[in-house]
Amino acid sequence: MMIIDxxxxxxxxxxxxxxxxxxxxxxxxxxxxxxxxxxxRGELIGYIGPNGAGKSTTLKMLTGVLTPSAGHVRVCGLDPVRSRVQLARRIGVVFGQRSQLWWDLPLRESFSLLRHIYQVPAAEHAARLRVCADLLGLDEFAATPVRQLSLGQRMRGELTAALLHGPEVLFLDEPTIGLDVLSKQAVRDFLGELDRRGDTAVVLTTHDLADIEKLCERLVVIDHGRVVHDGSLDALHAAYGSRRVVVADLDGEWPAGLEIPGAAVTSVAADGRRVTLTLAGNAAGEVVAALARAVPLRDLSVQEPEIEDVVARVYRG
Known part of the structure; x- marks a missing residue:
């Protein structure tokens, strides 16, 4: 079923x-x-772009906050502006500074209030809350007033609040910004599990490309209000000329003028004992074998292309 069209x-x-x-x-x-x-339904996509590219404006139109100037938009089969109240019951949203939690109440009381606002049956609410509590580790601070929570704890609470009514699609705007390493990992693990369950579509906007790399099979890149890429990370790397890199530490010096089929020498260390080669294709096996025949190797690593580099090239282009 198409959740967003x-x-x-x-x-x-x-x-x-x-x-x-x-x-x-x-x-x-x-x-x-x-x-x-x-x-x-159940798809998790990354929706990224530089500041001012139109990401937040798109999400606001998809959630009924802004009225489009033109075009066709349906979310859960509804017109987001004309059916905003009905749509609110079928989507979940975590947007930057906007909170669904009550500042002075314990976290669990916020969840209880949201159950009544969305009119969720008690058994359904309890089951979903138990799943979120187990995956996000909420029990240790569920009795703490929201104002006393750390940023990471509050974000875990916001994610739970957005999911307790069983939305068909979840919109996330920078869910890991400012979080420490452990909180980021908890949020990523939770979103990965949500994706594996396949019940909720997720649209994730973020400037932390590690989120995209770890979570999203599909990436939509927007720039100056237009989609410039819609596909997999591999397709993005292929379209913008990303290359894997081989870094080799040698027992001797790199012979001047030596060429390795399928790769280009990018740099040689001053002492000649470390060489970096950029692969012409994605297969590293033949290059590594040729390298081992040509020079005595001490150590070797094959490095994947950095997503930050290719996305920066997309933005610049």
């Missing part, structure tokens, strides 16, 4: 600027410029 989505804003001593000039800026996107 978007075609030619646009959002224009009118701005004005000074155009003389007494005159101002109005112009139209397209924050989202013809985005088309489809997400199936």
């Amino acid at each position: 978007v075609s030619d989505l646009r959002k224009d804003f009118t701005t004005s600027r000074k155009a003389g001593r007494f005159r101002r000039e109005r112009r139209t800026v397209s924050a989202v410029d013809g985005v088309s996107l489809s997400v199936e």
Whole structure:
């Protein structure tokens, strides 16, 4: 089932600027410029782009906060603006500074209030809360007022609050920003388990590309309001010329002018005992075998291309 169905989505804003001593000039800026996107039930996608690319504007239109200027959009089969109340019962949202938790109440009391707001049957609510508590380790701070929680604990609470009513799609905006290593790992493990269960589609926007690399098989890149890539990470690497790298430590010096089929020498250390080669393709076996025949090896590693590098090239391009 298609949970999100978007075609030619646009959002224009009118701005004005000074155009003389007494005159101002109005112009139209397209924050989202013809985005088309489809997400199936249970799918987890990464939706990324530089600041100002149109990510947050897209999510606000998908959740009914903003009215599109043009285009077709359906979330859970509903028009997000016209059916905002009905849609709110079928989606979960974790947006930056917006909280669903009551600041002065213990965390568990916030969960109880949300059960009544969404009119979730007690047994359903208890079952979902138990799953979230086990996966996110909520029991140790469930009795603590929200204002006393750390950022990582609060984010785990926000994720739970967004899922207790059983949403069909979950929108996450920077869920791991500012978290320590252990809290990031807990959130990533939880989202990975949510993806494996296949009940809830997840749209994840983040600047932490480690989140994307660990969680998302599909990546949608938006820049200047337009989708510039929609596919797998491997396809992104292939499209923008990413290459694996072989780093070899030698027992002797690297022979000047030596060439290895299937790879190009990128750098040689000053003492000649470490060489870096960039693979022409993805297969490293033949290159490593040729390298072992040509020079005495002490150690060797094959490094995957950095996602930060390829995404930076997408943004620059």
